[in-house]
Amino acid sequence: xxxxxxxxxxLIVQKGGISIINCAYENTAFDYFPWYQQFPGxxxxxxxxxxxxxxxxxxxxxxxxxxxxxxxxxxxxMDSQPGDSATYFCAASxxxxxxxxxxxxxxxxxxxxx
Amino acid sequence: xxxxxxxxxxxxxxxxxxxxxxxxxxxGHNSLFWYRQTMMRGLELLIYFNxxxxxxxxxxxxxxxxxxxxxxxxxxxxxxxxxxxxxxVYFCASSLGAxxxxxxxxxxxxxxxxxx
Numbered sequence: 001x002x003x004x005x006x007x008x009x010x011l012i013v014q015k016g017g018i019s020i021i022n023c024a025y026e027n028t029a030f031d032y033f034p035w036y037q038q039f040p041g042x043x044x045x046x047x048x049x050x051x052x053x054x055x056x057x058x059x060x061x062x063x064x065x066x067x068x069x070x071x072x073x074x075x076x077x078m079d080s081q082p083g084d085s086a087t088y089f090c091a092a093s094x095x096x097x098x099x100x101x102x103x104x105x106x107x108x109x110x111x112x113x114x
Numbered sequence: 115x116x117x118x119x120x121x122x123x124x125x126x127x128x129x130x131x132x133x134x135x136x137x138x139x140x141x142g143h144n145s146l147f148w149y150r151q152t153m154m155r156g157l158e159l160l161i162y163f164n165x166x167x168x169x170x171x172x173x174x175x176x177x178x179x180x181x182x183x184x185x186x187x188x189x190x191x192x193x194x195x196x197x198x199x200x201x202x203v204y205f206c207a208s209s210l211g212a213x214x215x216x217x218x219x220x221x222x223x224x225x226x227x228x229x230x
Contacts, residue, residue, distance in 0.1 A: 042224075089157060100219075102147075102159060
């Protein structure tokens, strides 16, 4: 029940295309869903996050779509660029004992071709 | 402003040796997290501290692993004795307050551990 399932494992997209990464969770107590971006040799960095009281959040070319009833959420990267090539992790968390504990998906390696 | 600092960046050791990984969180942050990243299991939370107190160590794989946070600006993750299956990238992250929507987790650059 604590798992977050992420797909696909890897993704190749042409420059200018749309990249879509999907995640699913089981624990309905989760109340915060961040996406992290990781470049090779670096630590993950927060990209965008959403709470379950909204169905969509957009920041620039990045959009999270959230389906509470299906317990699924996805990251859409519009007009994908070679600089977006990285590994993307979804996560889910719930507050407890005063600190948010993240459960991460297994990651999606995105390659955007020039 | 310095981010999360981890040392060493790379560590190669032999099976059975003690390994100590170090982390300096962002100044003012009061939550600290240790993660392990492998190809097979992705990012796993090992332990986290709030105000220097360990809150949840359920992710620590076994008694060979231990973590301490003697003060707000320093934490260690120790593996004794180390085994080849401990080879991974270990990340430290810190956040202000509870984290989540009230404060994101900032990750360090990681320590790549190789146990021969």
